[in-house]
Amino acid sequence: MSIPETQQAVIITAAGGPEVLQVTTQPVPKPGPSQVLIKVSAAGVNRHDCNQRTSGPAYGGSPIPGLEVSGQIVAAGNEVNEARGGETVCALVQGGGYAEYVVADSALALSAPERLNPIEAAAIPEALFTAWYNFFTLMKLQKDEYALIHGGTSGVGHLALQAMSALGYRVIATSGTDEKCAAALKFGAAAAFSYKDPELAQKVKDATNGQGIGALLDMSAGAHVATDFEMMAPGGRIVHLSGGGGKALTLPLRQVMAKQLWVSGSLLRPLAQARKAVIAEQLREEVWPLLGRAVRPTISHEYSLNEAASAHREMEKNSHIGKIMLVPAS
Numbered sequence: 001m002s003i004p005e006t007q008q009a010v011i012i013t014a015a016g017g018p019e020v021l022q023v024t025t026q027p028v029p030k031p032g033p034s035q036v037l038i039k040v041s042a043a044g045v046n047r048h049d050c051n052q053r054t055s056g057p058a059y060g061g062s063p064i065p066g067l068e069v070s071g072q073i074v075a076a077g078n079e080v081n082e083a084r085g086g087e088t089v090c091a092l093v094q095g096g097g098y099a100e101y102v103v104a105d106s107a108l109a110l111s112a113p114e115r116l117n118p119i120e121a122a123a124i125p126e127a128l129f130t131a132w133y134n135f136f137t138l139m140k141l142q143k144d145e146y147a148l149i150h151g152g153t154s155g156v157g158h159l160a161l162q163a164m165s166a167l168g169y170r171v172i173a174t175s176g177t178d179e180k181c182a183a184a185l186k187f188g189a190a191a192a193f194s195y196k197d198p199e200l201a202q203k204v205k206d207a208t209n210g211q212g213i214g215a216l217l218d219m220s221a222g223a224h225v226a227t228d229f230e231m232m233a234p235g236g237r238i239v240h241l242s243g244g245g246g247k248a249l250t251l252p253l254r255q256v257m258a259k260q261l262w263v264s265g266s267l268l269r270p271l272a273q274a275r276k277a278v279i280a281e282q283l284r285e286e287v288w289p290l291l292g293r294a295v296r297p298t299i300s301h302e303y304s305l306n307e308a309a310s311a312h313r314e315m316e317k318n319s320h321i322g323k324i325m326l327v328p329a330s
């Protein structure tokens with residue numbers, strides 16, 4: 001396949017609202033020794049991309065947003081197995097996904113699951129890498145514990161619920177509306193509650209037969225700290241995914257001590273490539289066989305690259321369930 005010198009890509013032209021996203025002509029990137037060049041079939045839109053946009057083009061390395069894609073390998077560096085040429089993959093990338101071509105580390109470009117279409121395949125990397133790393137690598141969730149996800153119908157949450165329930169874990173979800181709670185139950189949540197419910201901690205305790213939560217994934221920027229601490233089981237672990245613009249949290253130390261709780265946070269993007277490659281291997285082994293069977297992303301809406309601003313507007317309205325996707329013209 002001949003590879004053009006230039007491509008159409010969305011760039012963040014300035015810090016600001018969705019209107020700062022503009023399609024421009026950019027060079028097609030060249031793969032490094034351990035990288036592949038992917039002709040993009042679809043790219044996922046993540047909340048991170050909206051945060052990157054409001055921070056401006058210099059934030060995060062590439063002015064082209066986009067952390068996950070699907071597509072075909074059309075070129076590769078000299079350390080990559082030649083047999084990968086032409087392979088259909090889905091990949092976690094370090095930015096650059098809102099484009100016709102993007103480079104990915106070869107180890108983070110997994111064979112696209114055959115039972116998913118290209119748009120569905122592009123919707124899975126960021127969510128599954130995030131869920132796996134936080135629940136299993138960091139929080140070491142056990143099957144005799146309960147997990148909880150604040151934001152059960154988010155891109156991350158709805159795929160985590162499906163994968164974890166299919167693997168035999170009991171996960172409770174919270175959401176902002178009744179419609180989203182009902183959707184979370186369909187995704188496999190053992191129970192789903194409004195995160196606005198003043199009785200949330202008691203309802204969660206009841207749903208776990210008094211056991212409480214062993215591992216909690218929180219994307220609410222610390223909106224529920226007091227409730228979280230109340231509903232955690234002794235020895236429970238909490239990971240924060242959203243920094244809420246750098247705000248500080250006040251922790252009830254007495255409860256941290258009495259329950260021996262563990263509170264942390266994580267960022268997937270700056271994680272070392274070698275650690276991401278370990279997650280990729282574990283996902284390939286444990287979750288890939290479930291894709292298109294028990295686990296399938298819900299696609300809320302598809303947009304062209306020219307409509308990237310509309311995609312960000314939809315995400316910031318917060319009415320979507322599942323994933324918002326971009327599809328370059330073929």
Ligand SMILES: NC(=O)c1ccc[n+]([C@@H]2O[C@H](COP(=O)([O-])OP(=O)(O)OC[C@H]3O[C@@H](n4cnc5c(N)ncnc54)[C@H](OP(=O)(O)O)[C@@H]3O)[C@@H](O)[C@H]2O)c1
Nearest residue numbers: 046047151154155156175176219220223241242266267268
């Ligand atoms: N640190 C990392 O490595 C990492 C990796 C991936 C994602 N993330 C973060 O994880 C979150 C999800 O990402 P996404 O792309 O999947 O975004 P998304 O689909 O837009 O989801 C955002 C979610 O946050 C939930 N939420 C907002 N305010 C909340 C509150 N006060 N209490 C409970 N939940 C609340 C929303 O719940 P409702 O819709 O029900 O209101 C929604 O489910 C984002 O904050 C993103 O930045 C972090």
